[in-house]
Amino acid sequence: MIIAQAAAGQATRIGEPNAVAMAFFFAFIAITIGITWWAARRTRTTEEFYAAGRTISAGQNGFALAGDYMSAASFLGIAGLVSTTGFDGLIYSTGWLVGWPVVLFLIAEPLRNLGKYTFADVVASRLRQAPVRIAAAIGTLATVTFYLIAQMVGAGGLIRLMFGLNYETAIMIVGAAMLAYVLFGGMIATTWVQIVKAVLLLGGAALLALLVLSKFGFNPTRLFAAAAEKYGAGVLAPGRLVAKPLDAVSLGMALMFGTAGLPHILMRFYTVPDAQTARKSVFYATGLIGFFYLMTFVLGFGAMVLVGPEAIRAVDAGGNMAAPLLAETLGGTPFLGFIAAVAFATILAVVAGLTLSGAAALSHDLWVNVARGGHATPGEQLRVARVATIVLAVVAVMLGITFKGQNVAYMVGLAFAIAASANFPALVLSIFWRRCTTTGVVSSMVLGTAATLTLIYLSPTIQVDILKHESAVFPLRNPALITIPLSFFIAIVVSLLTANTGEQAGYARVEREMHTGH
Amino acid sequence: MDSSEVAFQDVARRRWRIAIVLTLAMVAMYFGFILLVAFDKPLLGRLVSPGLSLGMLLGALVIVVSWIMTWIYVRWANTHYDRVLHDLRAGTRQ
Numbered sequence: 276m277i278i279a280q281a282a283a284g285q286a287t288r289i290g291e292p293n294a295v296a297m298a299f300f301f302a303f304i305a306i307t308i309g310i311t312w313w314a315a316r317r318t319r320t321t322e323e324f325y326a327a328g329r330t331i332s333a334g335q336n337g338f339a340l341a342g343d344y345m346s347a348a349s350f351l352g353i354a355g356l357v358s359t360t361g362f363d364g365l366i367y368s369t370g371w372l373v374g375w376p377v378v379l380f381l382i383a384e385p386l387r388n389l390g391k392y393t394f395a396d397v398v399a400s401r402l403r404q405a406p407v408r409i410a411a412a413i414g415t416l417a418t419v420t421f422y423l424i425a426q427m428v429g430a431g432g433l434i435r436l437m438f439g440l441n442y443e444t445a446i447m448i449v450g451a452a453m454l455a456y457v458l459f460g461g462m463i464a465t466t467w468v469q470i471v472k473a474v475l476l477l478g479g480a481a482l483l484a485l486l487v488l489s490k491f492g493f494n495p496t497r498l499f500a501a502a503a504e505k506y507g508a509g510v511l512a513p514g515r516l517v518a519k520p521l522d523a524v525s526l527g528m529a530l531m532f533g534t535a536g537l538p539h540i541l542m543r544f545y546t547v548p549d550a551q552t553a554r555k556s557v558f559y560a561t562g563l564i565g566f567f568y569l570m571t572f573v574l575g576f577g578a579m580v581l582v583g584p585e586a587i588r589a590v591d592a593g594g595n596m597a598a599p600l601l602a603e604t605l606g607g608t609p610f611l612g613f614i615a616a617v618a619f620a621t622i623l624a625v626v627a628g629l630t631l632s633g634a635a636a637l638s639h640d641l642w643v644n645v646a647r648g649g650h651a652t653p654g655e656q657l658r659v660a661r662v663a664t665i666v667l668a669v670v671a672v673m674l675g676i677t678f679k680g681q682n683v684a685y686m687v688g689l690a691f692a693i694a695a696s697a698n699f700p701a702l703v704l705s706i707f708w709r710r711c712t713t714t715g716v717v718s719s720m721v722l723g724t725a726a727t728l729t730l731i732y733l734s735p736t737i738q739v740d741i742l743k744h745e746s747a748v749f750p751l752r753n754p755a756l757i758t759i760p761l762s763f764f765i766a767i768v769v770s771l772l773t774a775n776t777g778e779q780a781g782y783a784r785v786e787r788e789m790h791t792g793h
Numbered sequence: 794m795d796s797s798e799v800a801f802q803d804v805a806r807r808r809w810r811i812a813i814v815l816t817l818a819m820v821a822m823y824f825g826f827i828l829l830v831a832f833d834k835p836l837l838g839r840l841v842s843p844g845l846s847l848g849m850l851l852g853a854l855v856i857v858v859s860w861i862m863t864w865i866y867v868r869w870a871n872t873h874y875d876r877v878l879h880d881l882r883a884g885t886r887q
Contacts, residue, residue, distance in 0.1 A: 362837075362848055366830060369855045373823045376862050380812040380819075384870075500844025511846035512838025513830045520831030527827040531820070551875060558860075558867045565856045572853065707809070790805045791878055 287600060288608050289590055292439045295612025300438075303475070303620045304452060310467045314460035321656045324461035325392040325635050331466055331546040337559025340543050342469030343628040344371075344534075344560070345476055345567055347429045347621050348687050353568075354601070355594030357575020359584045361502065361510030364575055368568040370527055374534025375564065379557040382535050384550040385706045385789040392639045393632075394541045394698065398705040400788075401781030402713040404649070408640040410720040414697035415538040415636040417724050418690050419629050419667075420674065422537075425686035426629070427675030429595075430622040436596060437615040442679055450672035453627045457634070457664045462546055465627050472624035477567060479617040483598065484570045486605040487577030495573055502576045510579070522752050526688065529755035533691030536698030539625075539632035550792055577601055630667045637663035688753050689731050696758035697723040704766050706789065709782040715770030723762035730754035797881055804877040808870070815866055819859065826855050 318324050331339065349371060356364030390396035395411035427446055434445035456464045491497040502510050534540065544553045578587060578597040581604050590596045599618065603611035638659040643651045651659070678686075701720045704711045730749050731737065738747035751757070787793075829837055830848070837848030 362846070362852075365849065365852045366827075369823070369826065369852050372856050373819060373859050376819045376859050376866075377816055379863050380816045380866060496842060496844035498844070499846075499849065503844060508838065508840075508846075511840070511844075512848055513834040523831040524824070524827055527824065531823055551871065554867055554870055558863045561860050561863045565860045568856055569853060572849065786805065787801065790801070790808065791882070793882075 287586075287590060287603055288611065289596060289599060289603070290436055290439055293437065293608060293612045293615065295609045296437055296615040297612075299613050299616030300619055303471070303616060307452075307464075307468050307471060307623075308455060310471070311456050311460035311464040314464035314467065317463055318459070318461040319657075321392075321639075321653055321660065323463060324657055324660055325542070325631075325639065326545040327462040327466050329546060329548050331552075333547065333552045333555035334559055335466070335470060336543060336547050336552070336556035337563060338473045339466045339469040339546070340540065340556060340560035341563040341567070342471075342473035342476075342624055343539055343543060344564060345473065345621065346426060346625045346687070347433065347618055348425065349567070349571070350476060350480065350621060351429075351433070351595045351598055351618055353571045354574045354578060354598040355587065355591075355596070357571060358578035358582070358587055358597040358601075359594040360514060361506070361576075361579070362512055363514055365572060366513075366523065366526070367530070368571050370530030371534075372561070372565050372568050373531050375557060375561040377531060378535045378540070379554065379561070381703055381706070382541070383544050383553045383557050386541060386702075387544045387547065387550045387553040388789045388792040389706075389785065390545060392542070392545055393635050394536075394538060394702055395636070395640045398701050398716055399644075400705075401778055401785045402705065402711075402716060405645045406713055406717045408644050410717040411698070411701070412636040412640045414536075414693065414701075414720050414724050415640075416633060417697065417728070418536070418538060418694045419633040419636075420670075421686050421693065422539075422690035423626065423629050423633075423671045424674045424678050425690065426622050426626050427671055428678050428686070430619070430626070431675055431679065432591075433595070433615075433618055433622065436591065437599065437619070443676055446672055446675040449623055449626060450668050450675070452623055453630060453671075454665065454668040456627045457631050457668075458661055461660075462542075462631060465624075465631050466543075466546060468624045468627055472620045473563065475617050476621055477563060479614055480567060480570050480574065480598075483602055483605070483610075483614065484573040484577070487573055487581065487601070490581070498573065498576050498580060501580045505580060506584070510576075519750075521750075521756060525751050525753045525756035528759055529688060529691045529695050529753050532695035532699050532755070532759055534694075536694030536702065537690075538636065538694075538698070539628040541702075542628075542632045542635060574598055574601065581605070626671065630664060630671065633667045634660055634663040637666070689727075692731065692753055692755045692758065693724055693727045695755050696727045696762045700759065700762040700766055704763070704770075708767075708770075709779050710774065711766060711770045712773045712775045712778055714773040715766045715768075718769045719762045719766035722765050723758060726761055727754055727758045730758060800877070801881055804874060804881075808874055811866065811869060815862055819862060822858060823855060826851055 353364050353367050389400050395408045399407040430449045431442040431446045434440050435442050547553050578601040582600045587594050587597045599614050602614035642659045697720050701716045733749040735747040736752050738744045839847050
């Protein structure tokens with residue numbers, strides 16, 4: 276029976292226009308545009324545009340954080356990896372979760388108490404504004420750009436596979452819908468888009484997981500046993516994907532510390548009224564995201580057993596269509612349509628969150644605080660933020676089209692590596708360490724970004740897989756193992772060499788404010 | 794330094810200590826798991842019950858324990874830390 280289903284996988288309707296997918300997708304667009312229209316009337320000030328007027332509750336922010344975080348890479352990528360490699364895919368499931376407690380323990384509350392709109396507000400709070408903000412904007416824009424490329428390229432490919440639309444049209448649709456949310460509805464609309472998306476994604480994945488488990492007497496271990504019986508006990512153990520031990524450790528470091536440096540995630544902590552709400556919202560988000568990643572165990576092995584790795588690879592070599600194929604096997608074309616629409620909504624929402632955080636770095640950090648020295652009227656700030664949003668949307672669409680056909684997985688890894696090496700050390704040291712100086716933090720952020728980009732360029736992923744060279748200068752596929760310690764080292768050594776009593780004295784004031792919010 | 798400043802310094806130091814201990818515990822747990830994945834693949838492939846390998850069990854536990862650790866911190870901060878801050882604020886207003 277299982278073999279018959281695997282063979283039936285070749286008769287999939289993926290790639291043909293799917294009326295149900297279209298209907299769900301347009302319903303999602305209609306609802307989110309409705310939300311945007313409602314939010315637009317509540318978005319008159321900069322605080323409303325960037326931070327939703329700081330009125331988001333802990334539960335809402337928990338869902339919004341989860342929505343911003345669970346990208347298509349999580350849903351389609353992990354299900355695909357598990358269904359084709361087994362256990363190895365689960366390394367991502369755990370890695371993408373363990374960053375959240377770190378965000379909670381070290382970052383969330385000081386960030387909320389010290390900042391206004393961007394993480395640069397915190398780093399710059401007792402240091403010299405202009406250099407810190409320029410460096411932080413470099414780190415932010417580098418992270419956002421690579422994350423955007425991954426999402427846009429993923430969206431284009433996904434829509435082409437699912438709706439039969441051409442790639443460029445798909446990218447334009449994503450760009451236009453996202454621009455509408457951010458431009459008119461700002462953070463209020465973006466937050467609600469994340470909440471709707473998170474509910475859809477969690478609901479869709481849970482339904483899919485329940486349907487899988489119903490075939491195995493609602494006992495996950497019977498599913499795993501079926502996978503082991505069919506494809507060998509090796510699928511339940513680490514294997515090929517982490518053949519090189521140091522690659523596994525380096526990827527683990529990028530995933531664990533990258534989350535605490537992602538600008539679009541950090542920005543969410545400004546949308547809540549106080550540090551206590553920020554704290555609770557991480558607890559909710561961690562629960563939702565953890566629940567989702569536990570479900571990827573079931574979805575991945577479900578697709579392996581019920582669809583089969585060969586049938587999955589036949590549709591998409593990267594395995595990214597495993598979850599939609601599983602939905603088709605279990606619920607026919609209508610369920611495929613629903614899951615396809617959920618995956619598209621997922622990408623759209625993440626792109627909106629990324630664009631808003633990039634726009635904040637351009638307008639709030641670079642324009643208002645560097646170019647205008649902090650003196651810009653509220654009207655001007657809002658205008659500049661909207662212009663920055665349009666610029667980023669155009670850039671995102673162009674990047675999506677330029678990088679067509681690229682492997683998207685390394686782009687996400689790159690985004691996490693930059694976030695972990697450029698943003699995270701500077702943020703943590705400025706919060707924790709009295710003696711850190713402007714020069715120390717700025718060198719760490721700039722050299723951290725540069726070192727990460729350079730090592731990625733020299734890695735086997737670029738040199739061997741893409742440029743087709745014989746070997747790579749730098750052996751690791753993810754540079755975090757080197758670049759995170761390097762960034763900390765640079766920040767500490769340079770700070771000690773440029774000791775500054777004025778900046779140390781400022782720490783007392785900042786310390787009280789970061790703990791109490793006053 | 795007045796007494797409210799001393800009390801504040803005290804509770805701030807406690808919060809950092811708890812934050813750092815919990816962070817180190819997270820790092821130890823996760824990198825323990827990753828190092829096993831990297832260096833002891835046969836151990837993680839061992840079955841603890843039919844269909845459930847040690848690796849999958851530990852992977853799921855890492856996720857669940859991470860969430861429990863956020864709960865521990867939030868509970869401590871909501872009850873103890875916020876109360877001290879509240880008392881300090883009430884004290885400075887008098």
